[in-house]
Amino acid sequence: MRRVRLGNLSAVLAVLCVLFAAGCATKHGVTAYTPAMEQAATTMQQAMDHIGAKQGDTNLLVLTNAPSVQMGGQPALPYMDVAMQVTGCTLGTRSLLAIQSGPTEALWFSLYNRDNGQLGYMVSGKSGFKVQYVDASPQTVLTSKGWSHAAKGIIAPNMFRTVGISLVWAASPPWNTLKAIQLHNHICPGLSAGIAVSEYIMKNLPPAPGEKVVFVGAPPFCAMDAYQMFFDATSGKKGSFSMLVGNEVLKEHGYKNSPACIYLRVNPKKDTCKGAILTFDFDKAAGLAGLTYADLSPKGGPSNPMFYISRVKIARVLAGLSTKRKMGLVAVDKTFEGNAELAQFIENANADPYGFAR
Ligand SMILES: [Zn+2]
Structure with a gap:
């Protein structure tokens, strides 16, 4: 790996700060996006496209543990805004839910399209966000074969949570x-x-x-x-x-x-x-x-x-x-x-x- 001398490091940081400030001022209104948030936004947009959902879609549900965990040593709460801005989902429309989780869990998001049952699950790791797509339509996922197949990837520890909550949400229960x-x-x-x-x-x-x-x-x-x-x-x-x-x-x-x-x-x-x-x-x-x-x-x-x-x-x-x-x-x-x-x-x-x- 290439080593960065200390003298160069401050110059690199200064450039990053300028780029970061420029990005904030022009692209995202009040929310200051870090590079990691930018990556989350890009991955989320790709997940939206993959599950066939559009911004503001009333059949879209986003779940996340952002208010409970940290990202890069900082509270991940601002990622709620990333999810809101990319997907158009909000708490007021019951389409963006903050799921309680332990403080050491990785930051994750689940995007569920009620129309076709497709679910995109993204979780942060050392090399950025990884995504898995699951057929969470009840006729598929609520079978032994469908569940086992979906639960094989990175969603495994959160499969019960995300799929269960998404399917219950789809039944439009009271707030x-x-x-x-x-x-x-x-x-x-x-x-x-x-x-x-x-x-x-x-x-x-x-x-x-x-x-x-x-x-x-x-x-x-x-x-x-x-x-x-x-x-x-x-x-x-x-x-x-x-x-x-x-x-x-x-x-x-x-x-x-x-x-x-x-x-x-x-x-x-x-x-x-x-x-x-x-x-x-x-x-x-x-x-x-x-x-x-x-x-x-x-x-x-x-x-x-x-x-x-x-x-x-x-x-x-x-x-x-x-x-x-x-x-x-x-x-x-x-x-x-x-x-x-x-x-x-x-x-x-x-x-x-x-x-x-x-
Ligand atoms: Zn329980």
């Missing part, structure tokens, strides 16, 4: 569903259950003014992220509690599957606590997708494409379901009332939060 997905970073039957239960609560058991909402997941599963998002019931504000309750405890209380949650409305001023244990019918939900609950645990686990396909199929059906049918999957198993202290008792129960009703 809150997409909001929960952004936090949870994938869509799955567990999160779908949490979304359905949240909608049920808003319709049938909404909190009254002055009531604090608390959710207990015992045991916790993906649904917890939906509650936190829908009701601003974050664990940091003591709005959500996760308790690692075992199967034997559930069995003792007559539950075949984990209840969806214990839902509490606490009014400290009035010294009241109104509670409900809610359940979600996973068997019925799987049936709506032409599956059984056992299909979620196929032979070989995650190495079997059916592991992911069954999850996407169920989530997709639930996302497109009418509110009335969705509410039919949620049930109130038990309601109870007490003074505000009851909430503290349940929150501190740890081993068996269902035991209070004995």
Whole structure:
């Protein structure tokens, strides 16, 4: 490799700065593009052409983890603007979604054309952005052969996320569903259950003014992220509690599957606590997708494409379901009332939060 002497380096940097400033002022309005952003924009445009999408296309969805990660040692947030400017997709039109991810993940984008099911996945690496194209039309990707074929390339670690979210988005779910997905970073039957239960609560058991909402997941599963998002019931504000309750405890209380949650409305001023244990019918939900609950645990686990396909199929059906049918999957198993202290008792129960009703 050619070595650059220190004296020359400052000259090179100065030239780069001038070029960079010129590029910013003339080509991209307010957003200052770095060379890496330029490359991202070019790759994204190529991906758009490849999947047959045009800027501003209403059938185009862009997913990215840009707000969560770094690029070249800097926050990758400005890449949101690159995606917006190249594709015409925006948050306001629900066509540009920021997917939560760990801080050490590589920056990635997924472009999905709802019209033809084609998906372009680009991820940053040492030598710039690499792209893979996937046939994500449901009739192809939701088969063992189609899934395995697509999951072979660079998309592999993000296949479930990007394909699952894209197919659910294509069913035009309510905004809150997409909001929960952004936090949870994938869509799955567990999160779908949490979304359905949240909608049920808003319709049938909404909190009254002055009531604090608390959710207990015992045991916790993906649904917890939906509650936190829908009701601003974050664990940091003591709005959500996760308790690692075992199967034997559930069995003792007559539950075949984990209840969806214990839902509490606490009014400290009035010294009241109104509670409900809610359940979600996973068997019925799987049936709506032409599956059984056992299909979620196929032979070989995650190495079997059916592991992911069954999850996407169920989530997709639930996302497109009418509110009335969705509410039919949620049930109130038990309601109870007490003074505000009851909430503290349940929150501190740890081993068996269902035991209070004995
Ligand atoms: Zn999940």
